Amino acid sequence: MATLPSSRRLGAPDSKTRARLVAAAERLLLEEGYAAVTSRRVGAAAGLKPQLVHYYFRTMDDLFLEVFRRRAEENLARFERTVAKGGSLRDLWQFSAELRGARFNIEFAALANHRKTIRAEVAHYAERFRAAQLEALRDALDGTDPHGRPPPVAVLLMVTGLSQVLAIEEELGVTAGHSEAVAFVEELIARLEPTASRGDPGPPV
Amino acid sequence: MATLPSSRRLGAPDSKTRARLVAAAERLLLEEGYAAVTSRRVGAAAGLKPQLVHYYFRTMDDLFLEVFRRRAEENLARFERTVAKGGSLRDLWQFSAELRGARFNIEFAALANHRKTIRAEVAHYAERFRAAQLEALRDALDGTDPHGRPPPVAVLLMVTGLSQVLAIEEELGVTAGHSEAVAFVEELIARLEPTASRGDPGPPV
């Protein structure tokens, strides 16, 4: 499965310079969109020579993939940590309600539309993240009254969708109804998961 | 408010050739992403000379704006028509559940992130569409039991988000949980709005 050998010599994957390039590419992607991520501009943004981009990455798509993977892995790890230290409904909601990364998601969704290697990676990550979320949500809902409640996976998709829309619209400057929607979700959580702010924080068995 | 005069001579706004260019640009946008919408490629896709793009549009952004407006206006008109001939909850849901235009939305969301004239247009349209949807939703909910129901605008944002996520993921090939989510929404609608398939379709006052 090793990438079939190419004549071109490539830099070490754990290079510090390489990491700087990836970071610069990510900044550019977020601030100016994927079309702005060119070898010249990435180089300039990192304070390095443009050729280094091609020294560390066979193609620009490889760069995009690396940018995506880094952020995706970090996100997944952060999620696992959130779950590990509690993982209440409130925690899960706050995690998906963070609007950091909404722009990121849009850019990659757009990229994925027409570059198949990227699409595959995005799809793969989306599945992994969904599975982790679903497990955490099931655990968090465990013990609450299941009466008349939609299936967890449906809840997940709706909440995911809601936070995406809120984030995108906020970027656009459109915020009508946002506070009502947020208030509704939070109220719902409060009902399902009586706050642990008074008394023992331990979960009742 | 007239665009301040430029030396350059531009083609008639109602030209048939112009319309062909807009249509070709839209196709390209959907199939290959906004980065593929260049004067050369639009010209080729329309079977016309590339210079015609600059003859009919002062800048490429103007082309993008025209593509967006055309689709946005058409969408709005189609929505009004849907509302006019019924506008039940089921109709509204089906309208937003159409995945046609999800890719379109993504591309323009990405474009809007870093081109302000486009952002303004997208924001403006988003507000108009939201207002129309909200009014229609309020009408459709009128008469149903408001007990324990979230505010209409919250419902709207959640459903909008849900359908966006479903559409994006479908493009990616990720469909886990989709059928459950759709089933849930449809069941909810069925409960609120007993089907008119038997007997009189008139709304009870």
Added chain:
DNA sequence: AACGCTGCTGGGCAGGTGCACAGCAGCGGC
């Protein structure tokens, strides 16, 4: 017959792009 308007086009410019290739300096191992 002269004129102006309109749709369209050939040619071109300055700039940006991905990527390749040959080579250099510094390094550790022999």
Added chain:
DNA sequence: GCCGCTGCTGTGCACCTGCCCAGCAGCGTT
């Protein structure tokens, strides 16, 4: 002292980009 490896760079190529400009052919007015 030589060798091979590594990080890096100067140069360059073929190609694409937005946009401009001068001009042409056909047209309806006058």
